[in-house]
Amino acid sequence: MSLRARPDTYRAAVETRLGATSSAADFRRKAQFVDYDGLRAACESWRADHPGRPYGHRRDLGLNPRPHTDDPTPRLLPLEGGYYGARKGSEPLHVQAGQHDGKVLVVNDTEFTVPGATVTARLYALGGRPLADEVTARLDLAGQAITEVTTVTFARELPAAHLLRLTLTDATGRVRSVNDYLRCRTPMDLRSVNGLPFVRLEVRATRAQGPAITATVRNTGTSPAAMVRLALLDEAGEERPAVADDNYLWLLPGEERDVTLTPAEGRAESHAEGPATGSAGRNRLSVAARAYNAPRVCCGTDAVPVGCAAR
Numbered sequence: 001m002s003l004r005a006r007p008d009t010y011r012a013a014v015e016t017r018l019g020a021t022s023s024a025a026d027f028r029r030k031a032q033f034v035d036y037d038g039l040r041a042a043c044e045s046w047r048a049d050h051p052g053r054p055y056g057h058r059r060d061l062g063l064n065p066r067p068h069t070d071d072p073t074p075r076l077l078p079l080e081g082g083y084y085g086a087r088k089g090s091e092p093l094h095v096q097a098g099q100h101d102g103k104v105l106v107v108n109d110t111e112f113t114v115p116g117a118t119v120t121a122r123l124y125a126l127g128g129r130p131l132a133d134e135v136t137a138r139l140d141l142a143g144q145a146i147t148e149v150t151t152v153t154f155a156r157e158l159p160a161a162h163l164l165r166l167t168l169t170d171a172t173g174r175v176r177s178v179n180d181y182l183r184c185r186t187p188m189d190l191r192s193v194n195g196l197p198f199v200r201l202e203v204r205a206t207r208a209q210g211p212a213i214t215a216t217v218r219n220t221g222t223s224p225a226a227m228v229r230l231a232l233l234d235e236a237g238e239e240r241p242a243v244a245d246d247n248y249l250w251l252l253p254g255e256e257r258d259v260t261l262t263p264a265e266g267r268a269e270s271h272a273e274g275p276a277t278g279s280a281g282r283n284r285l286s287v288a289a290r291a292y293n294a295p296r297v298c299c300g301t302d303a304v305p306v307g308c309a310a311r
Contacts, residue, residue, distance in 0.1 A: 017190040032081030033193075033227055033292060036248045037182075039082045043089025044096045047107050048146065078231065078239050084247040088179065093141070095119055095168040095177045097152060104149040106141050106168060106177075114141040116171030119149045124163040126192055128224050128253045131162060160185045161192035163224065163250065180250040182226075196293040197223045199253075203230070203299045205287040211263050215287040215299070217249075218256035225251040226292040230259050233298065235284040240264075251291075261287065 014021070014031050021027040089096070093114065094107045104121060108114060118138050123131040137149050152164060161184045168177040184190050199221025206214055213232065219225040228249040232242040241264035249257055263285075290296035 017187045019191050019194055029292060032229070032248070034081075036081035036085035036088075036227065039085035040089040041085075041099060043086050044094075047089070047094070047109075048096070048098070048105060078241055079243060079247075081227075081248055084244070088246075088248075091177055093168070093176050095149075095166045095179055097121075097164060097166060097179070097181055099181065099183070102152045102154060104152060104166060106139075106147045106149060108141045108143055108145055108147070111143045113143050114170055114176070117141050117176075118169045120167045120169075121150065121152050122165045122167075123152070123158070124165065124224070124252070125159055126161060126163065126196060126224065128222070131158060154183060154185070158183075159192075160189040165250070182250075193226055193292060196226060197221065199223055199225050199291070199294050201225060201228065201251075201289050201291060201294045201297050203287055203289040203297055205299045212260050213262075213285060213287060214258060214260045215289070216256055216258050217251070217289045219251035219253060219291075219294075221294070222253050223293075224253065225249075225294050228257075228289060228291040228294070230261060231288045232261050232263060233286045233288050239288075240285065 010031075011021075011027070014027065014034050017034055018030040021030060088094075091107075092109045094109075095104065096107065097104050104119065106117070106119060116138065117140065118136060121135040125131055135150055135152065139147060139149065141147050161182060164181040164183050166177075166179045166181075167175060169175050182190065182193065184192075199219055202218045202220055204216045215230055217228060217230060219228075228251055229247055230244055232240040234240050242261045243264055244259050244261045246257070246259055249259075251257060286298050286300045288296050288298045
């Protein structure tokens with residue numbers, strides 16, 4: 001959905017789902033929520049009908065972080081909800097649910113069979129309370145194929161807004177795909193997320209191989225943290241263009257997740273000494289984490305908390 005194409009329609013779509021916006025920052029926060037869900041849904045719908053033909057790489061989705069200009073080395077842009085929604089929906093090995101029928105599928109676009117895989121479906125109230133017994137299926141996933149798993153219906157007794165979590169693990173117990181859906185009866189029911197209590201995140205960061213930085217983000221609250229976004233900051237507190245291996249996460253109370261962020265290539269300016277991805281620049285990077293219902297917190301790459309002004 002392009003903000004440049006029909007700004008009034010776009011704003012109406014955001015505010016119908018998440019309520020009136022009070023500022024540019026509030027609009028951005030809500031728009032990324034809607035963009036993530038919309039682009040993920042587009043990719044998942046396409047893949048359910050076109051196995052073996054991934055959708056998220058298409059240029060008309062606007063997922064290229066490098067703007068189309070005449071400048072041969074344009075400044076890179078931060079990657080936001082639409083990019084990560086499409087990335088989630090385009091995973092080579094991906095578990096997904098139909099948003100209209102609740103049908104759970106695994107899309108395996110790799111060439112390899114995944115034997116002994118397990119798919120688990122869990123329902124939660126927005127406060128984090130389990131709503132029903134989990135549904136588990138064990139199956140072999142053929143390569144270049146779509147496997148139907150089960151159906152998680154939107155039963156009448158379920159709340160108008162609730163969380164569906166799908167988890168796919170292989171025979172060794174390694175998590176291969178996690179997908180969270182905030183399911184709603186009507187678009188306006190999405191506003192229930194505005195009533196989530198504020199929670200506090202904790203983040204730890206360590207240097208990974210090469211220029212990458214691995215962050216562990218944890219929800220220390222008693223309610224879910226919605227749409228947790230991680231980013232790299234330079235020493236001035238400005239966001240550096242980076243690609244995360246996952247982003248815009250849901251974290252249940254007490255849950256933590258590891259995310260690896262790699263500084264993007266290109267003319268990303270930095271106040272650090274040396275190249276943006278060199279050792280000197282990396283020494284001055286910090287990791288920031290925030291959620292729809294959590295303020296921003298930061299940590300340096302030596303796992304020491306650093307100052308982190310709200311933005």
